[in-house]
Amino acid sequence: MYKDSRLISRFIKSNKAETEKQMKSNWKGGTDDA
Numbered sequence: 001m002y003k004d005s006r007l008i009s010r011f012i013k014s015n016k017a018e019t020e021k022q023m024k025s026n027w028k029g030g031t032d033d034a
């Protein structure tokens with residue numbers, strides 16, 4: 001149970017970081033990984 005919630009929070013954190021990275025590259029108009 002505890003391990004699961006840790007996994008979930010880690011997934012949310014990495015997902016949030018990925019979204020922020022995406023937003024930053026969109027803001028710069030960069031589509032280098034497309």
